[in-house]
Amino acid sequence: MLQRPTMPGYAAPQDLIRRVRRTWFLFFVVAIVIIAAALAGAEFYGRRSAIEALESQGRTDANLKVALLTAVLERPRALPLLLSEDQQVLDALSSANSQAIEILNRKLERLVTGTQAAVLYVVRPDGIAVSASNWREPLSFVGNDYNFRDYFRRAMEQGTAEQFALGSVSKRPGLFISRRVGSAVAPLGVVVVKMEFDRLETDWQSASRPVYVTDNHGVVLITSIPSWRFMTSGAIPQQDLASIRSSLQFGDAPLAPLPIKNPAILNPGASIVSAVLPGSGEAKYLRLLAAVPTTPWQLEYLVPIETPVASAVQTARLTALAFLLPVLAIAAFLLRRRQVSVMRIATEQAMREELERRVVERTEDLSRARDRLQAEISDHRDTEAKLQVVQQELVQANRLAILGQVAAGVAHEINQPVATIRAYADNARVFLERKQTDPVEENLGAIAALTERIGTITEELKAFARKGRVAPEPVDLRGVIEGAIVLLRSRFSGQLNALDAQLPPPGLFVMGNRIRLEQILINLLQNALEALGDRSDARVEITVTETSDEAAIAISDNGPGIPPAILDSLFTPFHTSKEQGLGLGLVISKDIVADYGGRIEVSSSDRGTCFTVYLLKAKT
Template sequence: MLLTRSYMDEASSQAGSALRLAVAALGGHLSRYEPLPALIADHDDIEALLQAPNDPALRRIANEYLNEINGLLESSDIYVMTPDGNTIAASNYEMPGTFVGQNFDYRPYFQDAIAGRQARFYALGTTSLKRGYYFSSPVDVDGRILGVIVFKVDIDSIESSWRGGEYKLFVADPEGIIFMTGSPEWLYSGILPLDAARLARTQASRRYAEAELRPLPVAESVYYGQHLMRIAGEGTTREYLRLSHYMPEADWTVNVLLDTASVRTQARTALIAILLFICLATLGLAVLWQRRARIEERLRLQEETRNELERRVDERTADLARVNEQIELEIAERRLTEQELRKTQADLIQAGKLAGLGQMSAALSHEFNQPLAAAKTYADSAALLIDRGRVPEAQDNVRRISSLIDRMASISRHLRNFARKPNEKLGPVPLPDVIADTLEIVAPRLKAADAKLIVQLSEETLIVKAGPVRLQQVLVNIISNAADAVEGLDDRRIMLSARREEDRVIVEVRDHGPGVPAAIAERIFDPFFTTKGVGKGLGLGLSISYNIIKDFGGNLSVENHPEGGAVFRIVLDIAASVRAAAE
């Protein structure tokens, strides 16, 4: 509280200096022009015009004189009025808004001057709509007042110097209406209540012409002898320290406002600094006291701590030795477990392949029986043809028998390659070759299901990082499942496509079956999970395929196609040699 009061007193002293400067500047500016109306009133041309106000020549001479004087003095306007208030000559006689012909008998500066007194008045021009300060003087010729000379001074230059400064300045008339201010939004606002009496007095002199007068939302208070003013606007309320000075010669009050936010902030900052200093001093003493106590405690406990550390070091050394032995045993067990897991996985893969071969046995039996029956027929026919001496026809039958034997040998070779245990090493594998070998194996299954396999490969070379036998096993499993899905349906097409995307190769197998139900989509790659009937599958094919693709560094997923059916997607890395050649 005391700090705020002290800073308020200091701010009031500074604001008082600013107020004195503003009052001196206003008084000096106006005093320069005060004697001029009386001097102009004594000019012969002005007296001659008022003695013959209707003489055009005298009017022209007076207008030119007033215009010349106005330019030299840099005033706003100078004009001459007859006793009835009509303006007969003016410095702005050639301008569109000239005062010539206007009647200003309602102005107090005219009423005082026609009564023989020097007068002052500040107002908003009813014709020019420009604010100014008016000086008037009677034109006295031989003891008779013939008219009034009026000298208007522009105050905009003074007002513009008040904008953007640390202080807010404004000038208010006796009714409390702001006439000059560095804050344009306050102009013509009343700091006193605009009751009927005040408005009537203002309207009688037409001091502000047709300008809209409005109250300024203010609330005043006193804080230890300092006058405070709170002004609301634009959603916020600001508090100012207000100092005022009444200028009797001008009949207005000059006010200086200083925002108290900075004063209160300085007071709070000083208070915080004092409290912080006290806290730091207290903390410093407490630290010194605690440090001394800690030193004493440390000296007392040092010997005990040393002995305790030596004991713990011995215990930890023994514990670490035991832990190291346990870790070595666990590492050996984990290595053995990994070897067993790898062997088990290889056995599962081989079991899955053999299970697949078992499921295809019936179709393969039919595939072998047809060539054997045909070979038997061709052999019997060849014997008869030889007996009849038709050797060329018998030779043709022998060639047909040889072709059938080659066909059965090709199928047997692919089955042997599929059944043998694969090499664990990964390397570059041409995808079209693997697909071709796969088609030889799954052809009987496709034929049994009356399914049609459509292969779509991109034209670019597709060489992936994989193992050829295991990749072939994955494709056989997926295509066989697709054949199971479309068997007995109207649309038995199966689409196999492969394409390259950056450093990956995407292989997709889509069937037109019922798709994968959402309830089993998350479990379809689990071991021993199958949707087939009893005796139709072990539930290992997709699980083995999933782990094989993971071993290749790829990914195997399944989703339903928007147009129906399931889509199995295999993602594999391209071979390192292909990537290096591309770079």
């Protein structure tokens, strides 16, 4: 804030001071309004972009699930057609001979084993089942009356029918596919195959995102959440509800509405809803709809949006602030410089008027005051010049500090590849002296690859300095561990006997970037090996465990441990206990893991130290 000059006999014009204060007040008000508008716009953009990305990915997942469901449905549909023309079926229905029925029972029993259908059975025109694949079981369908079933009546009338219903005997839900045997004029009966979807529902449950299929009435038929079965996505008309109840299609299920409400339509087939999943509170989901071909069904897929949207909004807000704050700072600097100039001009004018008034009153006093004032002006100008020099020096020092941090980071990250290149070069010289060219070519190839790797590391560190993120992709964890060990082999060739790496099986993929993940393991393994020194019982172990969502890489040693004072500030930049260390390795490693949604945990005692890196598993 500008200050009034304090020279004797002078007071800065009050209107100028008020104008300066009013200008700064308006500037702060406008800045707050701009920041608020930018944050609101960033929130809108971040939310919209996150939801669009989730919708695109979710539609792909939903289409894959529809394709799988369609493939599962198509497999058993040929059975009723084939059996309706089978001679043994015709014999059993036309003759009602016990021997013919027993032959058909055994045939259906064999077929159901090979086709993965739940049950195959044959029904007479009066609705009584005469043969079934489960004829040996206590709950056999043989002898039961299915005349009330819609799939039986429609097959007798139309030739073929499909109906999803709760089994009247087994009490298990499934799709009943039926076909008439004989002509419409003289029907002999109906062949029925029942298909259950237990395996498909189990696969859906492992994906951890709610997915379910509804019929044309909105009743949930197939679902990854068992408690949602036979609930409804909307109100069923009373006449349709009465028909469903009388047919016992869903047994005595209450047909209660799903715990999903407040849909906000985004576009056809997509909306945002509030849902309550079993064992959790209410949350927001993106609901995607996809029609199931060859059926009147519809697949509904719920994608959680709260965490991705919050992350996208936060990123957008930080980006907006990163752009606005420097702009506002420059505007404030320019405004202040202009006001300083105006104040200086006003001050000089006021001083001239004061001098003229004092000339009239007292020439001698004014002369001495003028000399004193000129001296003060000279001092002010000298001080201002010095302040400008100091300001320039501070700016230059700040630039040098930033340059030093980047240079230190680059030196720290390429240390291992450079050391490995040196080792390969020394080995190549020995092989040349022995006139062994093949190993020399291998070493030169490795040196070339490591040189490219140094360039990659430099680009990665530039991205790290800009807080940039390398897009994550599925990476084979076994290859990452092997690559890190290869880079350390030349520098710690005498100590790698202490390394016990229990490599994970091939095919364990995590989300990340191979180069950056190798950097993490190199830093941790290097710290462990350096901590052990020349101990005869030195031991460093690498173990990998996994859960449904994460893979954990534990690097443990039997060294002296980390003192508590150092452990508390282990991830602080430029904090190290090594004489030649820069204190950046663990900081960079932690930031890389955080970029890919993981974390690093450390535990230490006098018996050793263990660093555990948690990474998200790639979805397969």
